[in-house]
Amino acid sequence: MSGVAEIGWDPDAFERFYREHVERVQRFVARRVEDPYLAADLTADVFLAAVDASAGYREQLGTPVGWLYGIARNVVAGERRRKARELRANQRVSGRRLLTADDVGRLEERIDAEASARQLIAAMGELPEGERAALELVAVDGLSPQEAAQVLGIRVTAFRVRLHRARGRLRSQSLQLVSTPEEAIS
Amino acid sequence: MNTFEDKLLNELRAVVAERPAPIEVRRKRPKRVLIAVAACLTLAAGTAVAVPLIGGEQATSSAYAVTTQADGRVKVQIYRLEDVEGLEKRIRAAGVAADVTLVPVGKYCRRTPTPVRAKFDEKAMMMEFVGDGVTTVANLVLDPKRFRGTTLLLDIAAAEKSKKPGLFLPEQVVSGSYGPCQPIPKPSK
Numbered sequence: 001m002s003g004v005a006e007i008g009w010d011p012d013a014f015e016r017f018y019r020e021h022v023e024r025v026q027r028f029v030a031r032r033v034e035d036p037y038l039a040a041d042l043t044a045d046v047f048l049a050a051v052d053a054s055a056g057y058r059e060q061l062g063t064p065v066g067w068l069y070g071i072a073r074n075v076v077a078g079e080r081r082r083k084a085r086e087l088r089a090n091q092r093v094s095g096r097r098l099l100t101a102d103d104v105g106r107l108e109e110r111i112d113a114e115a116s117a118r119q120l121i122a123a124m125g126e127l128p129e130g131e132r133a134a135l136e137l138v139a140v141d142g143l144s145p146q147e148a149a150q151v152l153g154i155r156v157t158a159f160r161v162r163l164h165r166a167r168g169r170l171r172s173q174s175l176q177l178v179s180t181p182e183e184a185i186s
Numbered sequence: 187m188n189t190f191e192d193k194l195l196n197e198l199r200a201v202v203a204e205r206p207a208p209i210e211v212r213r214k215r216p217k218r219v220l221i222a223v224a225a226c227l228t229l230a231a232g233t234a235v236a237v238p239l240i241g242g243e244q245a246t247s248s249a250y251a252v253t254t255q256a257d258g259r260v261k262v263q264i265y266r267l268e269d270v271e272g273l274e275k276r277i278r279a280a281g282v283a284a285d286v287t288l289v290p291v292g293k294y295c296r297r298t299p300t301p302v303r304a305k306f307d308e309k310a311m312m313m314e315f316v317g318d319g320v321t322t323v324a325n326l327v328l329d330p331k332r333f334r335g336t337t338l339l340l341d342i343a344a345a346e347k348s349k350k351p352g353l354f355l356p357e358q359v360v361s362g363s364y365g366p367c368q369p370i371p372k373p374s375k
Contacts (some may be wrong), residue, residue: 009205011200016199043194093197
């Protein structure tokens with residue numbers, strides 16, 4: 001019993017799902033954006049998108065976590081493509097509207113804590129999109145290859161191939177990163 | 187207890203409680219609910235009132251339209267939450283045993299005894315939810331031949347801040363007897 005389908009109509013089921021995953025979603029977002037207000041909006045957007053997509057969840061295709069990361073990834077990518085701005089015009093829940101000064105401080109701390117992850121993602125920027133996404137999900141978000149393959153909608157074997165290629169391409173770049181840790185911190 | 191995360195949860199709970207979209211609730215039930223949000227469908231739905239299907243038997247009001255299509259299936263379009271008794275009569279007249287209830291704003295329909303889900307043909311019902319951000323239309327296409335012996339239970343609830351039709355379908359197709367709708371407040375924080 002995954003309980004994912006129910007989050008689309010049952011507030012209690014939704015609350016259980018939210019409490020289980022909100023920290024994970026916030027960290028995922030904090031690894032990709034630096035603005036606490038945008039992070040708040042994106043967190044709201046991810047859960048709204050999950051509610052909308054809940055009827056389409058199929059247990060046999062993967063775990064709720066993998067499914068949610070797939071949604072989060074699309075939401076963040078949508079923001080990057082600046083399409084989210086148009087969607088936000090009709091947005092039902094505005095994350096940033098709920099923020100107090102204390103909340104902003106906490107979100108900033110979380111964002112600061114993920115600074116090295118964002119640098120790592122930035123360092124992968126030269127990789128082809130598919131390989132970058134594969135490496136990002138495993139190396140930055142800590143997903144298993146099975147979960148990451150689910151997020152990307154590909155088979156695990158295909159995923160491993162992408163991951164292997166990404167690591168090969170990144171090898172020289174990674175060494176650079178490791179050799180200058182003080183740059184990563186400053 | 188009043189952090190961003192708590193406030194976001196409360197807002198999202200309200201969104202979930204108001205959900206106007208049709209939901210497939212029972213995982214074991216065959217998939218039969220089609221959710222389509224498409225501008226072209228909105229256009230089609232918008233013109234359906236003014237341009238009834240030629241050759242079809244139809245019954246319309248400004249709040250809904252019930253049309254028997256050439257293939258024998260019945261198309262139900264709900265535009266506003268008015269006269270649900272009339273809507274129920276029209277659907278019944280078109281050959282589908284329907285029980286339509288308007289659930290008060292902010293409440294859910296609970297029934298005791300609980301309705302028993304019926305085994306039924308997944309082709310019996312198609313549902314579309316068409317929204318363009320301004321108007322919302324719910325469309326159902328029902329096949330009377332596949333509904334024999336069952337009742338289509340429609341608990342229609344208004345979204346709290348608008349007159350958009352919100353359809354809650356926790357027990358869509360049922361058999362046997364069940365209790366009357368007891369509106370209970372939706373869970374909230």
